[in-house]
Amino acid sequence: MTLVSALIIPGIIIRTKSLCSGRKGPALFQPLFDAGVLLRKGVVLSPVTTLVFRIAPSVSLASVLTAVLLVPMGRQDALLSFSADFVYFTYILALGRFFMILAALDTGSSFEGMGANREALYSLLVEPVFLLLLGTYAMFTGYTSFSEIFSHFYFSNNYAFIAGILGFYLLIQIAMVENSRLPVDDPKTHLELTMVHEVMILDYSGPDLAIIHFSTWIKFALYGALVSNSLVPSGWPVALQTGLFLLLQLSFGIIIGLLESFRARNKMTKNPQFILTLTAIALLVFTIMLLSSYMSSK
Amino acid sequence: MEFLFIGFFILSSALILAVPAGRKHLISGIPLLVLLVISSWVAMPAVFSEESSRFLFRIPLTGMKTVVFSIDALSGFFILTVNFNALTTYLFAGTSLAGHLNHHRPIWISVHYLSFLLLHASMLLVCTQQSAFPFLLSWELMTLSSFLLVIFDHTSRTNLKTGINYLVQMHLSMFLLLMAFLVSGEKGSYGFDSLPAFFATHREFPLFLLFFAGFGIKAGMIPFHTWLPDAHPSAPSHVSGFMSGVMIKMGIYGIFRVISAVQHDFLTIGIFVLVISLATGIYGVLQAIVQHDLKKLLAYHSIENIGIIGTGIGLGSIGLATHNKDLALLGFAGGLLHVLNHSLFKSLLFFAAGNVCNATRTRIIDRMGGLAKKMPFTAFFFLLGSLSICGLPPFNGFISEYLLYLGMILNIHQAGFYGSIGLIMAILGLTLIGGLAVFCFTKAFGIAFLGTARSDACKLAVEPPPPSFTGLMLITAMIIAIGFAPVVFVKPLLSAVNATFIPVAPATLTPLLQNLGMISLSGGIFVLLVVGIFLLRRLFSAPRTKSVAPTWACGFHAPSARMQYTATSYADNVAGLSGALVSLNKEMKQISPGEIFPEPANFTSHPVEKLEEWLVNRPFTALRRLLRRIAFLQTGQIRHYILYPFLFLLLIFFLTLLNLL
Numbered sequence: 039m040t041l042v043s044a045l046i047i048p049g050i051i052i053r054t055k056s057l058c059s060g061r062k063g064p065a066l067f068q069p070l071f072d073a074g075v076l077l078r079k080g081v082v083l084s085p086v087t088t089l090v091f092r093i094a095p096s097v098s099l100a101s102v103l104t105a106v107l108l109v110p111m112g113r114q115d116a117l118l119s120f121s122a123d124f125v126y127f128t129y130i131l132a133l134g135r136f137f138m139i140l141a142a143l144d145t146g147s148s149f150e151g152m153g154a155n156r157e158a159l160y161s162l163l164v165e166p167v168f169l170l171l172l173g174t175y176a177m178f179t180g181y182t183s184f185s186e187i188f189s190h191f192y193f194s195n196n197y198a199f200i201a202g203i204l205g206f207y208l209l210i211q212i213a214m215v216e217n218s219r220l221p222v223d224d225p226k227t228h229l230e231l232t233m234v235h236e237v238m239i240l241d242y243s244g245p246d247l248a249i250i251h252f253s254t255w256i257k258f259a260l261y262g263a264l265v266s267n268s269l270v271p272s273g274w275p276v277a278l279q280t281g282l283f284l285l286l287q288l289s290f291g292i293i294i295g296l297l298e299s300f301r302a303r304n305k306m307t308k309n310p311q312f313i314l315t316l317t318a319i320a321l322l323v324f325t326i327m328l329l330s331s332y333m334s335s336k
Numbered sequence: 337m338e339f340l341f342i343g344f345f346i347l348s349s350a351l352i353l354a355v356p357a358g359r360k361h362l363i364s365g366i367p368l369l370v371l372l373v374i375s376s377w378v379a380m381p382a383v384f385s386e387e388s389s390r391f392l393f394r395i396p397l398t399g400m401k402t403v404v405f406s407i408d409a410l411s412g413f414f415i416l417t418v419n420f421n422a423l424t425t426y427l428f429a430g431t432s433l434a435g436h437l438n439h440h441r442p443i444w445i446s447v448h449y450l451s452f453l454l455l456h457a458s459m460l461l462v463c464t465q466q467s468a469f470p471f472l473l474s475w476e477l478m479t480l481s482s483f484l485l486v487i488f489d490h491t492s493r494t495n496l497k498t499g500i501n502y503l504v505q506m507h508l509s510m511f512l513l514l515m516a517f518l519v520s521g522e523k524g525s526y527g528f529d530s531l532p533a534f535f536a537t538h539r540e541f542p543l544f545l546l547f548f549a550g551f552g553i554k555a556g557m558i559p560f561h562t563w564l565p566d567a568h569p570s571a572p573s574h575v576s577g578f579m580s581g582v583m584i585k586m587g588i589y590g591i592f593r594v595i596s597a598v599q600h601d602f603l604t605i606g607i608f609v610l611v612i613s614l615a616t617g618i619y620g621v622l623q624a625i626v627q628h629d630l631k632k633l634l635a636y637h638s639i640e641n642i643g644i645i646g647t648g649i650g651l652g653s654i655g656l657a658t659h660n661k662d663l664a665l666l667g668f669a670g671g672l673l674h675v676l677n678h679s680l681f682k683s684l685l686f687f688a689a690g691n692v693c694n695a696t697r698t699r700i701i702d703r704m705g706g707l708a709k710k711m712p713f714t715a716f717f718f719l720l721g722s723l724s725i726c727g728l729p730p731f732n733g734f735i736s737e738y739l740l741y742l743g744m745i746l747n748i749h750q751a752g753f754y755g756s757i758g759l760i761m762a763i764l765g766l767t768l769i770g771g772l773a774v775f776c777f778t779k780a781f782g783i784a785f786l787g788t789a790r791s792d793a794c795k796l797a798v799e800p801p802p803p804s805f806t807g808l809m810l811i812t813a814m815i816i817a818i819g820f821a822p823v824v825f826v827k828p829l830l831s832a833v834n835a836t837f838i839p840v841a842p843a844t845l846t847p848l849l850q851n852l853g854m855i856s857l858s859g860g861i862f863v864l865l866v867v868g869i870f871l872l873r874r875l876f877s878a879p880r881t882k883s884v885a886p887t888w889a890c891g892f893h894a895p896s897a898r899m900q901y902t903a904t905s906y907a908d909n910v911a912g913l914s915g916a917l918v919s920l921n922k923e924m925k926q927i928s929p930g931e932i933f934p935e936p937a938n939f940t941s942h943p944v945e946k947l948e949e950w951l952v953n954r955p956f957t958a959l960r961r962l963l964r965r966i967a968f969l970q971t972g973q974i975r976h977y978i979l980y981p982f983l984f985l986l987l988i989f990f991l992t993l994l995n996l997l
Contacts, residue, residue: 082882084884084886088708107858107861125738143782147889147900151906152901155905155909158775161771161774169767176749182746241887244877
């Protein structure tokens with residue numbers, strides 16, 4: 039399901055952004071057609087590169103797909119579910135990123151080195167936010183895996199409600215940072231000096247580039263799924279749940295499109311500060327949840 | 337029997353001295369293997385079936401003097417770790433020393449091999465001695481033999497200096513331990529055995545602090561870590577691997593040993609160890625990021641990993657204090673497993689780094705580049721080591737970090753108000769350490785091995801002959817085995833920890849082991865996916881055109897190797913963010929406005945060790961200044977020196993007269 043939604047979200051985002059800026063925009067599945075074209079193209083390799091460069095996209099996609107297996111769909115359990123699986127989730131995504139960073143350094147280009155460096159910094163800052171949030175949920179619900187946490191997440195009182203809303207905000211922002219979107223990075227930018235993710239993959243072409251696109255989309259939909267999951271009620275039949283899940287994923291795309299349309303990119307030097315603010319908000323969520331579980335027990 | 341044993345080692349040492357330099361490596365393998373097999377043989381049952389054993393060893397020619405060896409699960413685990421590391425170090429030592437055989441006199445090569453054997457033996461002794469004086473003796477032997485190993489390249493002044501610095505700090509540690517043993521023991525019986533009785537009747541934290549300081553110096557906990565980043569770069573690479581892999585773990589062994597004797601005050605101790613360890617971890621990795629020197633970078637990572645191990649110890653103690661069995665079990669087991677894991681990937685990294693430094697004749701990362709093409713095997717091993725030290729699945733580093741996370745997350749719900757806060761902070765710290773490690777190793781591997789060569793030496797680098805990779809391959813096999821089949825290793829570990837540390841009603845293991853099974857499964861799926869996607873990609877790209885074109889540089893067509901991102905620029909933004917902890921000392925010559933024909937300008941930067949600066953250098957400079965003030969007393973004239981005691985006697989006399997004494 040996440041994979042299906044992954045195919046459509048990028049198109050939705052682009053369409054939303056186009057509509058907001060007063061254009062008609064490309065067809066909904068245009069990114070897919072583009073990827074199809076890429077798959078049919080040849081490969082250009084730099085003589086500087088090594089095996090690392092060729093294997094990195096595959097590792098990246100594989101890591102994202104493994105992560106997909108860990109995330110539940112709606113109220114259905116994930117295919118792989120175990121205690122503290124969100125730690126595995128974070129670390130396996132880090133593995134994919136590790137290889138993409140190396141691939142960028144592999145080309146020996148100063149621009150790509152710069153992009154790799156930024157990516158490494160932002161992800162190192164944003165990882166604690168994610169684990170902090172999930173750790174907080176684990177503390178609040180008393181369950182320790184994605185499937186259990188999301189199936190037992192409920193708005194028991196006002197505190198939990200506030201914390202839940204902040205949690206959604208954080209998840210959306212984490213999704214933006216992890217996938218190099220606004221306000222940290224602008225996927226549309228065309229100047230190498232100001233890019234993050236795009237500059238890392240400058241030297242990729244053909245099927246490799248398509249693989250990278252796939253993994254970016256899936257990763258994005260994955261974070262969308264995390265948000266959507268907690269909104270699907272558990273009592274519904276499976277078909278309805280799936281429908282609602284897809285609908286939520288679509289609206290996730292629209293929300294991202296809207297957010298991106300009305301927001302400018304940060305100055306590069308502001309980005310760490312922005313991500314650290316997210317950490318602070320995550321700590322706030324933790325505090326609220328902590329208070330709420332002790333207020334209600336006494 | 338005992339006579340035979342001692343005689344064998346004396347004979348083989350004599351043989352090492354006698355044979356020509358080229359053969360010494362081969363000969364020293366014999367006593368090493370014998371000791372290795374015997375000690376592993378006795379350690380195995382202790383670890384795998386928790387049968388502790390004690391046996392007496394009569395020292396020949398001293399009448400009935402005996403040494404007691406006692407091996408329980410904890411010692412057994414450390415013995416096996418030490419043995420594996422000694423084996424791989426020995427296998428690599430030949431390659432590492434190959435370039436030095438002609439520079440040094442044969443006797444010095446013999447001394448080197450003998451000290452290596454002695455270091456191995458003394459570590460085994462440290463693990464098996466319960467009584468204070470044999471323990472301290474072995475401890476001292478360990479220090480002296482490793483000192484000789486560190487100063488192998490004694491022609492360089494800096495190496496000698498760091499060696500002496502190491503020696504001094506280790507004796508500080510020895511002194512602290514001696515004090516701790518003297519305080520805790522009854523008359524006639526000093527040692528670990530008498531600790532429980534002492535802890536039961538006295539306040540526990542002060543004595544623990546004394547032990548912790550003593551063992552912490554060896555382990556490299558901050559603020560006692562300053563010997564470590566100097567000693568490792570000075571030592572030859574196989575020695576760095578051995579010291580970093582297992583010798584510093586003897587400090588950890590000591591801390592474990594003391595904690596197993598503590599009776600009540602686990603909470604204070606746990607919180608203290610946890611805080612220090614997290615600080616150690618974060619400080620170590622931050623310092624590592626700004627280093628230019630490849631081996632110094634790895635040395636700082638040892639400090640970081642000691643922090644992770646310590647986090648496990650801290651969590652375990654907190655778990656004991658709050659009766660959270662899972663937290664206690666997983667904390668201690670995670671810490672112990674990380675001891676093994678770190679000994680594997682750190683020696684792998686040091687050996688690979690040794691190959692690089694020998695081939696390029698530099699340790700500075702900014703002068704390397706493009707080595708993956710020249711030395712593909714070394715690059716592979718370094719990459720594998722990097723992945724596992726960053727704790728990335730599906731390799732071994734992840735397993736031990738996962739155990740720690742699991743312990744915390746399983747308990748965060750019922751940990752109580754302050755407990756939850758503590759645990760969430762520990763999660764935050766551990767994640768931050770992990771993220772920074774990823775940052776650091778993308779830098780180290782990316783800059784040193786990828787891109788294009790930044791110096792001529794790099795262009796000419798060649799790989800050592802394939803047989804030298806035997807040791808590295810052994811380590812690789814272990815790393816992959818632990819990563820993909822963690823249950824096999826964790827199960828005996830968990831039951832050993834259960835037996836050693838958790839006094840009543842051991843925790844249940846089945847659900848924990850199921851989690852590890854799932855991790856193996858995910859790892860397998862991941863590898864299949866990588867292979868599958870890579871093959872698909874080949875399928876797609878095979879019929880298409882393949883062309884080679886230079887790296888895109890915005891249309892610029894004459895990029896030079898110096899335009900690449902360097903390690904320094906890569907580290908710059910983290911260094912900027914971490915402000916007060918990390919700083920670079922920059923020296924430059926600027927072109928002044930009046931200069932019409934500017935002279936060549938230059939710019940250098942050195943990372944500053946802030947803690948050493950503030951805690952060691954400045955106080956000692958102040959002390960030296962103070963002492964210089966009273967140096968006027970030291971005139972060098974004998975009559976003045978005779979005058980001083982006379983004045984002192986007079987002073988005593990008058991004080992007694994006035995009834996002031």
